[in-house]
Amino acid sequence: MANQLPPVWRDRLSPLVLLSNNLISRIGVVLVTTATVFWLFLLPSYLSGHAGTAYIGIVLYLLLPGIFFAGLLIIPTGIYLFHRRLGPGSPLRAAIGISVLSWANQEFRRLLTFVAAATFANIVIAANLTYRAVDYMDSVQFCGPTCHVVMKPEFTAYQNSPHSKVECTKCHIGPGASWFVQSKLSGLRQVFAVAFNTYERPVATPIANLRPARETCEGCHWPDRYGGDRLKIIPHFGDDGTATKSVLLMHIGGGNVAGAGIHSKHVGAGIRVRYGHSDRARQNIPYVEYSLNGAKREFFAANTTQADVAKLQMREMDCVDCHNRPSHTMETPERALDRVMASGEVDAKLAGVRKVAMEVLKRPYPSSAEAEKEIPTAILRAFPGAAKSAQGVLSAWQRNVFPDMKVTWGTYINNLGHNDFPGCFRCHDEKHATADGKSKIGQDCNACHSLLAMEEAKPKILQDLGVE
Numbered sequence: 001m002a003n004q005l006p007p008v009w010r011d012r013l014s015p016l017v018l019l020s021n022n023l024i025s026r027i028g029v030v031l032v033t034t035a036t037v038f039w040l041f042l043l044p045s046y047l048s049g050h051a052g053t054a055y056i057g058i059v060l061y062l063l064l065p066g067i068f069f070a071g072l073l074i075i076p077t078g079i080y081l082f083h084r085r086l087g088p089g090s091p092l093r094a095a096i097g098i099s100v101l102s103w104a105n106q107e108f109r110r111l112l113t114f115v116a117a118a119t120f121a122n123i124v125i126a127a128n129l130t131y132r133a134v135d136y137m138d139s140v141q142f143c144g145p146t147c148h149v150v151m152k153p154e155f156t157a158y159q160n161s162p163h164s165k166v167e168c169t170k171c172h173i174g175p176g177a178s179w180f181v182q183s184k185l186s187g188l189r190q191v192f193a194v195a196f197n198t199y200e201r202p203v204a205t206p207i208a209n210l211r212p213a214r215e216t217c218e219g220c221h222w223p224d225r226y227g228g229d230r231l232k233i234i235p236h237f238g239d240d241g242t243a244t245k246s247v248l249l250m251h252i253g254g255g256n257v258a259g260a261g262i263h264s265k266h267v268g269a270g271i272r273v274r275y276g277h278s279d280r281a282r283q284n285i286p287y288v289e290y291s292l293n294g295a296k297r298e299f300f301a302a303n304t305t306q307a308d309v310a311k312l313q314m315r316e317m318d319c320v321d322c323h324n325r326p327s328h329t330m331e332t333p334e335r336a337l338d339r340v341m342a343s344g345e346v347d348a349k350l351a352g353v354r355k356v357a358m359e360v361l362k363r364p365y366p367s368s369a370e371a372e373k374e375i376p377t378a379i380l381r382a383f384p385g386a387a388k389s390a391q392g393v394l395s396a397w398q399r400n401v402f403p404d405m406k407v408t409w410g411t412y413i414n415n416l417g418h419n420d421f422p423g424c425f426r427c428h429d430e431k432h433a434t435a436d437g438k439s440k441i442g443q444d445c446n447a448c449h450s451l452l453a454m455e456e457a458k459p460k461i462l463q464d465l466g467v468e
């Protein structure tokens with residue numbers, strides 16, 4: 001075919017002949033062009049948001065670029081192998097005129113110019129694609145829906161959390177190149193685990209190698225700044241449907257050592273808290289070491305000796321030892337029902353609805369499909385016509401239970417508090433004492449909060465404040 005082209009074009013195209021005169025390189029060329037064509041066709045539908053599936057991002061930003069660059073690598077490999085086989089006396093070399101590898105040789109110059117231009121174009125494409133791939137892998141879209149079965153519990157809980165506009169990677173990776181690389185490596189392992197269906201169900205928590213929270217959380221929250229007291233109003237409902245409220249004034253406290261309060265005492269300037277735990281979940285804490293500007297005090301649980309401490313796993317306390325579910329908080333059935341009843345999704349006026357709903361919520365269901373059928377039916381059977389409430393109860397279940405991931409009520413505990421799980425009382429139990437017994441980690445009800453009302457129908461404090 002080259003013979004039919006005008007001579008000037010034949011000269012210009014001669015490097016291409018070199019590229020495609022062997023099978024391996026030809027496969028490379030096919031891969032590169034196929035990937036490019038697919039990419040160009042898929043991109044518009046993805047950008048316009050009409051792509052039907054979340055997986056298209058993987059194809060667009062990971063799979064196709066992978067094929068593209070694999071193709072690019074295969075082409076020179078093919079040329080090299082082919083010409084090595086032909087040896088120096090290759091008739092083809094002579095035909096193309098590249099037998100003399102010198103700058104004076106016009107054919108050789110032409111080939112180099114071609115390679116240089118192609119390389120420049122590829123670097124531009126590669127830079128652009130790498131940027132997009134990285135950006136894409138950091139997106140909530142990639143963490144949540146793409147990996148939909150595995151991350152569904154976290155993604156669902158995340159969507160109406162205070163962090164719903166904070167990308168997953170802001171907490172899970174944070175700034176800096178080395179954590180970025182580390183996360184991509186472990187990410188690769190996770191992609192394989194998903195592809196081969198070998199991932200753990202549920203995803204185990206606490207995460208063993210989570211980046212120290214002070215490096216991530218403090219990018220946005222500065223403990224010195226988040227201080228003072230904060231009013232907390234918690235809605236509750238009795239079995240008979242009466243609405244009550246608990247009102248607490250949380251003594252959050254800033255990071256200033258001189259100040260009192262929760263943050264000041266654990267993450268304040270000059271303070272370092274280390275603890276020893278005997279279980280993976282960090283719930284059993286027999287030993288706590290508290291140092292303030294280097295002055296150390298040690299607290300031991302009852303019957304714990306120095307020798308026992310050596311067997312414990314040590315950990316330095318940071319934000320996530322209290323805020324272990326800052327974004328994807330799972331609820332207990334009681335709290336889930338309190339929430340949907342307070343919002344009106346479930347009608348609190350239906351006599352006895354809470355008791356029935358609680359029993360229905362706590363039943364085990366083998367699959368989400370089963371629950372989506374059974375839960376509304378059971379509510380409607382007890383309260384005919386209460387379609388909205390039936391959906392409300394179901395939504396409380398869907399927000400917290402994920403049979404595919406073996407996540408159910410209580411799978412993920414919350415350490416912030418002490419009513420639902422041990423939480424603060426893992427240490428604050430009046431039983432952790434210094435060796436001389438003089439000092440204990442206390443449980444004074446007013447040290448952490450002032451209890452302004454406990455499950456009262458009409459808390460006086462709220463009326464005084466004019467909130468009710």
Ligand code: HEC
Pocket residue numbers: 140143144151154155158163166167168169170171172203204205206207208210320323324325326327328412
């Ligand atoms: C505000 C910070 C923050 C954000 C945002 C965040 N996470 Fe987390 N995530 C955490 C912390 C802290 C833990 C648990 C740490 C521990 O207990 O070791 C965690 C744990 C997890 C776990 C382990 C299983 C579990 O539930 O404990 C998964 C999976 C997870 N997160 C996925 C996600 C996904 C997906 C997103 C985005 C949709 C996300 N996270 C957003 C902070 C965050």
Ligand code: HEC
Pocket residue numbers: 162163166167170171213216217218219220221319320323326
């Ligand atoms: C990229 C920024 C960013 C990062 C990183 C981040 N947060 Fe936040 N955080 C926010 C925003 C924004 C809010 C919502 C503030 C609001 O609604 O007033 C918030 C709210 C909170 C709240 C208050 C929740 C409430 O009930 O009002 C807590 C507690 C919190 N974050 C803890 C953490 C912890 C712990 C980490 C680290 C694991 C973390 N955050 C990481 C941005 C961030």
Ligand code: HEC
Pocket residue numbers: 213214217218221222223226227230232250252262263266267317318319320321322323416417
């Ligand atoms: C000893 C446990 C503990 C530690 C450690 C801790 N916090 Fe808190 N934090 C709390 C409690 C308790 C509250 C109040 C929660 C509430 O009001 O529901 C709180 C509240 C907050 C709030 C909301 C403040 C507001 O004014 O609304 C933010 C933000 C926050 N913490 C961030 C952090 C960050 C960042 C760190 C790590 C540097 C951290 N916390 C370490 C227990 C802790």
Ligand code: HEC
Pocket residue numbers: 260261262265266273274275285288289290299317321322415416417423424425426427428439440441442444447448
């Ligand atoms: C790992 C153990 C540990 C956990 C968990 C823990 N604390 Fe503490 N806390 C301590 C130690 C140790 C002290 C210092 C006791 C002392 O100074 O005698 C302390 C002191 C305090 C103080 C000051 C008490 C006072 O009387 O001045 C407050 C307030 C506090 N913690 C709140 C909390 C809250 C809220 C939580 C749960 C969200 C919590 N702590 C969880 C170990 C812990």
Ligand code: HEC
Pocket residue numbers: 232234246248416417418419424425428442443444445446447448449451454
């Ligand atoms: C070490 C700190 C600490 C101590 C000591 C403490 N609390 Fe709390 N308490 C908390 C935290 C943190 C919360 C959770 C606030 C939230 O929901 O964010 C809480 C929540 C509560 C609630 C609200 C429960 C709800 O959901 O309605 C009540 C009631 C309560 N505490 C009572 C007590 C009583 C009674 C004592 C004394 C025996 C006590 N607390 C001692 C830290 C403490």
